[in-house]
Amino acid sequence: MTEFEAQLVEKSGAPAVRWKSHAAAWMGVSRPTLDAYLAHASVGNLEQIPKAVLEMLGLLPEQTASQPKPPSVEEMVLSFAVGLVALQDEIDTHGYPRVPYPTHLQRGLDVASILKCLDGSEYPVTLADLLGVAGKPLYEWCPKLDGPVSDEFYAARLLENFEITRDCLALAERGQQDSEHVFYQAVMDCCEELGSAGQELYEAWRRTVVEVPVASGYTQLLGRHPIFMRQIGVAQRLIDTFYVRMPPVHAEAGKVLLCPSTGTRLRRVGGKLITELRDDSAQRALDMQGPKAIDYTPDVLELRRPARLFWSLPGWHEIKLMESAQQLGWEVDLWPKLDTVDLVIRKKGNAKRFAVDVKDHISAQGLARSFKRFRDYKTHVRFVVIPDYLKVLNPDYIKVFTRARASLGKEKVDLLTVSELLKLLKKAEK
Numbered sequence: 329m330t331e332f333e334a335q336l337v338e339k340s341g342a343p344a345v346r347w348k349s350h351a352a353a354w355m356g357v358s359r360p361t362l363d364a365y366l367a368h369a370s371v372g373n374l375e376q377i378p379k380a381v382l383e384m385l386g387l388l389p390e391q392t393a394s395q396p397k398p399p400s401v402e403e404m405v406l407s408f409a410v411g412l413v414a415l416q417d418e419i420d421t422h423g424y425p426r427v428p429y430p431t432h433l434q435r436g437l438d439v440a441s442i443l444k445c446l447d448g449s450e451y452p453v454t455l456a457d458l459l460g461v462a463g464k465p466l467y468e469w470c471p472k473l474d475g476p477v478s479d480e481f482y483a484a485r486l487l488e489n490f491e492i493t494r495d496c497l498a499l500a501e502r503g504q505q506d507s508e509h510v511f512y513q514a515v516m517d518c519c520e521e522l523g524s525a526g527q528e529l530y531e532a533w534r535r536t537v538v539e540v541p542v543a544s545g546y547t548q549l550l551g552r553h554p555i556f557m558r559q560i561g562v563a564q565r566l567i568d569t570f571y572v573r574m575p576p577v578h579a580e581a582g583k584v585l586l587c588p589s590t591g592t593r594l595r596r597v598g599g600k601l602i603t604e605l606r607d608d609s610a611q612r613a614l615d616m617q618g619p620k621a622i623d624y625t626p627d628v629l630e631l632r633r634p635a636r637l638f639w640s641l642p643g644w645h646e647i648k649l650m651e652s653a654q655q656l657g658w659e660v661d662l663w664p665k666l667d668t669v670d671l672v673i674r675k676k677g678n679a680k681r682f683a684v685d686v687k688d689h690i691s692a693q694g695l696a697r698s699f700k701r702f703r704d705y706k707t708h709v710r711f712v713v714i715p716d717y718l719k720v721l722n723p724d725y726i727k728v729f730t731r732a733r734a735s736l737g738k739e740k741v742d743l744l745t746v747s748e749l750l751k752l753l754k755k756a757e758k
Contacts, residue, residue, distance in 0.1 A: 332369035407436030423577030545627035579624035696732035
């Protein structure tokens with residue numbers, strides 16, 4: 329028995345049987361975290377064990393006095409985000425999480441344990457604890473989180489219905505390669521390659537990822553637009569970048585069940601089918617209409633999760649707004665100039681032109697910080713538009729957005745809900 333183990337048994341009063349579980353509970357850490365400490369101690373690497381833990385056991389050697397600054401709440405949150413993304417990838421591929429935990433997830437639990445040792449903070453130190461709080465806004469379980477991460481992700485949730493959120497992906501990508509940018513750059517490279525046909529490719533591809541998040545195979549995707557057939561090599565590169573073959577674990581009785589609103593794959597939570605779209609109108613439509621279904625084969629393709637969360641689901645709101653404006657008699661340019669803005673709304677004989685960016689951000693503060701567009705549309709009436717459900721969730725959303733823009737010293741931007749914009753368009757047509 330190492331000195332570390334001996335001190336741990338003595339100070340924790342551990343029984344002879346199941347002493348590790350007892351010691352872990354005494355320290356306030358998970359068993360995997362304790363096992364990691366014991367592994368370091370067995371080879372004499374005490375410097376790898378947090379200073380606070382060594383202090384508890386009276387084993388703090390002089391050389392650890394120069395240990396780096398203790399881990400922070402921000403490191404814990406970012407580690408949890410990266411780890412949950414990795415865990416989600418395992419579940420998407422295999423249908424269940426495998427052991428050991430992803431490295432970053434274990435690091436997040438370790439940091440939570442260290443913080444608990446240092447000041448008694450009640451952060452999640454087991455995966456079960458994390459799953460229990462990750463569906464809540466960060467401010468509820470990480471009140472000590474501060475700095476830019478807190479400003480932007482104050483109300484963010486890492487999980488919704490036990491699946492990772494866009495905010496979780498965005499947090500995971502801080503300091504790593506931004507997957508949203510990777511997808512965007514792949515499209516931009518293809519559009520640049522086609523020269524004057526680039527805009528046609530961009531519009532066709534954007535509509536494809538919105539309208540066909542799940543496809544029966546390559547043939548369905550290639551046949552959606554003539555430009556794909558004219559540029560098969562480019563189209564196949566885009567398909568391989570955005571889509572992945574769906575694992576058979578996601579089929580039920582040989583069928584893939586799809587959301588009737590968005591076409592994304594449904595999943596069951598407590599026996600109930602749930603759609604990925606946060607807008608409750610999609611869940612209501614699912615409850616009333618039931619799911620759509622396609623036959624599962626090994627050729628079935630599904631958008632990769634970041635592409636669904638950053639491209640497909642937000643794009644659904646953009647297309648719905650376009651269709652509503654067209655029904656009011658307006659002409660709509662969708663994603664003009666390679667998406668310098670989401671929609672330009674105009675009408676012959678009407679002097680007013682509207683430039684609109686649709687944003688489905690759960691956090692008003694995060695949207696206020698991140699929005700940067702409208703530089704090329706100074707002659708237009710410009711609006712940022714949010715889905716109505718966000719204002720239902722937070723009646724002060726627009727007020728919080730406006731105040732946050734002012735406090736950040738950013739240009740004033742007018743924010744409306746979809747229904748408010750449609751009312752404005754209806755009045756403007758007279």
